[in-house]
Amino acid sequence: MRGQDVVLDGVEITYPNGFRAVERTDLTIAAGEFFSILGPSGCGKTTLLRAVSGFVTPSSGRVLIGGADQAGKGPNARPTALIFQNLALFPLMSVRDNVAFGLEARGVARRERHARAEELLALVALADQADKKPTELSGGQRQRVAIARALAVEPAVLLLDEPLSALDLKLRSHMRAELRAIQKQTGVTFIYITHDQGEALTMSDRVAVMNKGRIEQVGTGDAIYSAPETAFAATFVGEVNRIAGRVVAVEPEYARVETPLGVFRARNPRGLAVGAVAWLFVRPEAMQIGLDENAIPATLQRRDLEGPFVALHFSAGTEAGMGQALSLHRTNMGGIEVIGTEMRLGFRAADALVLPEGALAETGQELAAQ
Amino acid sequence: MTSDRLLTAFTWTFLAFMFAPLALMIVASFNDVSPPSVTDWRGFTFKWYEFFWMDEARLRADPVLRTLDRERFYGCMGNSVQVAAVVVPLALVLGLAGAVMLTRWQSRANGLLWWVLLSPMLAPGVILGLSALVFWNRLGVDAGLFTIMMAQVTFVAGYPMLMLMARLQRQPPELEEAALDLGAGPFRVFRRITLPYLAPALASAAVICALASVENYNTTMFAKGGACTFATEIGAMARNANGHPPVINAVGTIIILVTVAFALAGALTRKREARV
Numbered sequence A: 001m002r003g004q005d006v007v008l009d010g011v012e013i014t015y016p017n018g019f020r021a022v023e024r025t026d027l028t029i030a031a032g033e034f035f036s037i038l039g040p041s042g043c044g045k046t047t048l049l050r051a052v053s054g055f056v057t058p059s060s061g062r063v064l065i066g067g068a069d070q071a072g073k074g075p076n077a078r079p080t081a082l083i084f085q086n087l088a089l090f091p092l093m094s095v096r097d098n099v100a101f102g103l104e105a106r107g108v109a110r111r112e113r114h115a116r117a118e119e120l121l122a123l124v125a126l127a128d129q130a131d132k133k134p135t136e137l138s139g140g141q142r143q144r145v146a147i148a149r150a151l152a153v154e155p156a157v158l159l160l161d162e163p164l165s166a167l168d169l170k171l172r173s174h175m176r177a178e179l180r181a182i183q184k185q186t187g188v189t190f191i192y193i194t195h196d197q198g199e200a201l202t203m204s205d206r207v208a209v210m211n212k213g214r215i216e217q218v219g220t221g222d223a224i225y226s227a228p229e230t231a232f233a234a235t236f237v238g239e240v241n242r243i244a245g246r247v248v249a250v251e252p253e254y255a256r257v258e259t260p261l262g263v264f265r266a267r268n269p270r271g272l273a274v275g276a277v278a279w280l281f282v283r284p285e286a287m288q289i290g291l292d293e294n295a296i297p298a299t300l301q302r303r304d305l306e307g308p309f310v311a312l313h314f315s316a317g318t319e320a321g322m323g324q325a326l327s328l329h330r331t332n333m334g335g336i337e338v339i340g341t342e343m344r345l346g347f348r349a350a351d352a353l354v355l356p357e358g359a360l361a362e363t364g365q366e367l368a369a370q
Numbered sequence B: 001m002t003s004d005r006l007l008t009a010f011t012w013t014f015l016a017f018m019f020a021p022l023a024l025m026i027v028a029s030f031n032d033v034s035p036p037s038v039t040d041w042r043g044f045t046f047k048w049y050e051f052f053w054m055d056e057a058r059l060r061a062d063p064v065l066r067t068l069d070r071e072r073f074y075g076c077m078g079n080s081v082q083v084a085a086v087v088v089p090l091a092l093v094l095g096l097a098g099a100v101m102l103t104r105w106q107s108r109a110n111g112l113l114w115w116v117l118l119s120p121m122l123a124p125g126v127i128l129g130l131s132a133l134v135f136w137n138r139l140g141v142d143a144g145l146f147t148i149m150m151a152q153v154t155f156v157a158g159y160p161m162l163m164l165m166a167r168l169q170r171q172p173p174e175l176e177e178a179a180l181d182l183g184a185g186p187f188r189v190f191r192r193i194t195l196p197y198l199a200p201a202l203a204s205a206a207v208i209c210a211l212a213s214v215e216n217y218n219t220t221m222f223a224k225g226g227a228c229t230f231a232t233e234i235g236a237m238a239r240n241a242n243g244h245p246p247v248i249n250a251v252g253t254i255i256i257l258v259t260v261a262f263a264l265a266g267a268l269t270r271k272r273e274a275r276v
Ligand SMILES: Nc1ncnc2c1ncn2[C@@H]1O[C@H](COP(=O)(O)OP(=O)(O)OP(=O)(O)O)[C@@H](O)[C@H]1O
Pocket: A015, A016, A017, A019, A021, A039, A040, A041, A042, A043, A044, A045, A046, A047, A048, A195
């Protein structure tokens, strides 16, 4: 098996009822890449995936796989295999026949396709379950049958639509590792859809952050986490403190932002000009107690022990409780802070970002947790 | 409270209305008197059932049974079997095509199509029978078993269509999509995924079609020409000058038993399916 590259060239998808589910998108996914599309519910991830697999025709633009334009090719003529959100295993067929179905459709003789199905079932450690019906398997086993069934047709591109969302936490992290291993082993291009940022960051070579039908940023997990380009990417991926303000001065690569809590200095990757309405973003782990740079006086409201680290929740500003919420993560090595203590927080300018105002992932954490 | 009691009373009255005639009919089928009666009890007998297989001598000896034409009755029943043997598969194929078209083919004409395909179920049977008769006569086909079949199919096909539609709407669309995605053509998807999924519904639809075909009276009556079927023959017997013979009660009882048996079988298989 060998992966192929996928190119979306000006793809735009409008549903028959007139709803524009995917805005004009240009995207190149390399052969053999593990590429994730991360975004909140309803942002158009499934729609985009269905355009690659051939169930949805883009209203404009082209989909190319391995350099070949896929226009006019149905799902059964494309070198892709889709793993559905609900898996869609055939309930009336045995596990073996499920896995062999793609080969049956290609006219492979019965003995040969059963032998191949059993090889693949061995690959996903289900060799002894071949005669069962899908309903007789556990969630994780069903998951692996779906993977084996998709791999049986030797796709160049495997499309996965939130395949782990139905599994419990432990099984999910196990399957993540397994998927990653299978991808490495087969060299197939994976396009993996998820609204779970942890999943996207741990598994992928690159991640695309999508919101409201638009891909906002594409990059490695590290790049997206440490250098988000939009307010949405900053708030959807990971936790972040944000303070609303206005740019009052610019210097090379940095800007000063005036906020209700004072004037702060931070990186200005988008080159905002003086007067621009902006958000200031600081990750909780970049906040430090007692630092003089970008200092903010704040009152400790809550202390959450998260195990390896401690999350401290502060309120800054004049009236306690009405002020700006700020959180700080520190390693779990210090003492125990007393609630209600006044402290001086600060952050290095290099660890903070000024980004233009824009849509925020207001409930990004809650959605991702669902 | 009173409304509760009213509802209970209504329910029981309704059930009595529905089932009292059936109960009377069954009781009368065991009473040795013709025309059938439950008040005038002349002794318990099986002979109205035995009519269908008793030997010739015994038949001749009975004053009521001897007036009935048993051979003709057998012939008409055979006709019904022939008609059902054609109507059931034809109705299943048509109903299946209609159901697939209406559920899988999202077209704006669907609403109209639905009414067109189901209107024969709602149209008076007389009209169906007559129109089949007129239509096929024009084409040079005389009224007979063939016109009965054609007339029956027009409305019988509605039953499998409704039943299969209900089942198809419950099938997750991803199953067919997954098969297509794995490289299967539309025909293979239908044969390997959709059809097996429909099999239980097809089986129960076949039973209902067979019952509908055999027991149909009004449409058949107008399309039959000189031919007869089980239902028209029962009808003819009922118009006997000496009142209808209790043999009809015996037949009715058997029909009730068969229907109940199928209903039970259906309920049992559904229960088994629900468990899987
Ligand atoms: N057949 C359709 N016709 C019209 N609108 C649709 C159709 N399918 C989806 N949509 C709309 O398009 C948008 C994107 O849907 P899509 O299924 O791609 O979202 P998603 O990102 O996969 O969400 P989720 O994470 O919940 O699966 C949604 O607002 C949805 O309501």
